Amino acid sequence: AQKITQTQPGMFVQEKEAVTLDCTYDTSDQSYGLFWYKQPSSGEMIFLIYQGSYDEQNATEGRYSLNFQKARKSANLVISASQLGDSAMYFCAMSGRDNFNKFYFGSGTKLNVKP
Amino acid sequence: GAGVSQSPRYKVTKRGQDVALRCDPISGHVSLYWYRQALGQGPEFLTYFNYEAQQDKSGLPNDRFSAERPEGSISTLTIQRTEQRDSAMYRCASSSRDEGTEAFFGQGTRLTVV
Numbered sequence: 116a117q118k119i120t121q122t123q124p125g126m127f128v129q130e131k132e133a134v135t136l137d138c139t140y141d142t143s144d145q146s147y148g149l150f151w152y153k154q155p156s157s158g159e160m161i162f163l164i165y166q167g168s169y170d171e172q173n174a175t176e177g178r179y180s181l182n183f184q185k186a187r188k189s190a191n192l193v194i195s196a197s198q199l200g201d202s203a204m205y206f207c208a209m210s211g212r213d214n215f216n217k218f219y220f221g222s223g224t225k226l227n228v229k230p
Numbered sequence: 231g232a233g234v235s236q237s238p239r240y241k242v243t244k245r246g247q248d249v250a251l252r253c254d255p256i257s258g259h260v261s262l263y264w265y266r267q268a269l270g271q272g273p274e275f276l277t278y279f280n281y282e283a284q285q286d287k288s289g290l291p292n293d294r295f296s297a298e299r300p301e302g303s304i305s306t307l308t309i310q311r312t313e314q315r316d317s318a319m320y321r322c323a324s325s326s327r328d329e330g331t332e333a334f335f336g337q338g339t340r341l342t343v344v
Contacts, residue, residue: 119272152335160273160321160335206272214286216263216325216333220272 121221136192138207146212149190154204234336251307255324267319312343
């Protein structure tokens with residue numbers, strides 16, 4: 116079974132600073148995917164970034180990067196140069212080898228960016 | 231369509247009534263997923279279709295919940311004899327199996343059972 120843990124219910128960051136959102140996972144699969152989704156107050160789920168378990172390089176997408184440490188089973192999201200529009204709920208998720216888009220989500224981290 | 235469309239956006243129903251939630255995936259997407267999200271929690275997997283075939287229904291909480299996708303496009307999630315604990319956001323997602331790296335979520339249906 117897959118399990119995702121996000122230990123930070125809420126985070127504050129000053130505008131223009133970087134912030135790291137923590138995510139650890141547990142799985143017995145050798146092949147799996149790790150994802151981050153953003154959920155603003157409007158309720159939509161916005162895909163941010165993906166990391167495959169066999170990818171050796173950390174994924175990056177614009178201001179988002181995923182700090183993948185396989186041995187520690189962690190997949191932290193780093194947001195650089197925070198903007199007010201980054202204030203939202205952030206969910207870490209993983210999928211196993213049986214189904215790429217069958218996600219197991221963490222409980223989320225609420226990020227507030229202060230002006 | 232341009233995105234995944236779910237209807238209704240909001241549904242209030244009395245305990246004991248049946249409800250049907252609709253999902254219209256992105257055109258051409260073969261895979262369709264249903265998730266349930268309780269307030270303050272991450273989404274939980276309910277069920278999954280490839281084309282019209284229901285491949286995995288391991289997340290459906292009990293036999294009051296069912297889903298279908300008869301023509302491999304629009305899907306309906308039905309909850310019979312609703313209970314207050316069924317109140318949640320129900321989300322649908324679709325993906326193109328060819329791309330495989332991203333599932334697109336709909337806006338969800340907020341179900342409230344009173």
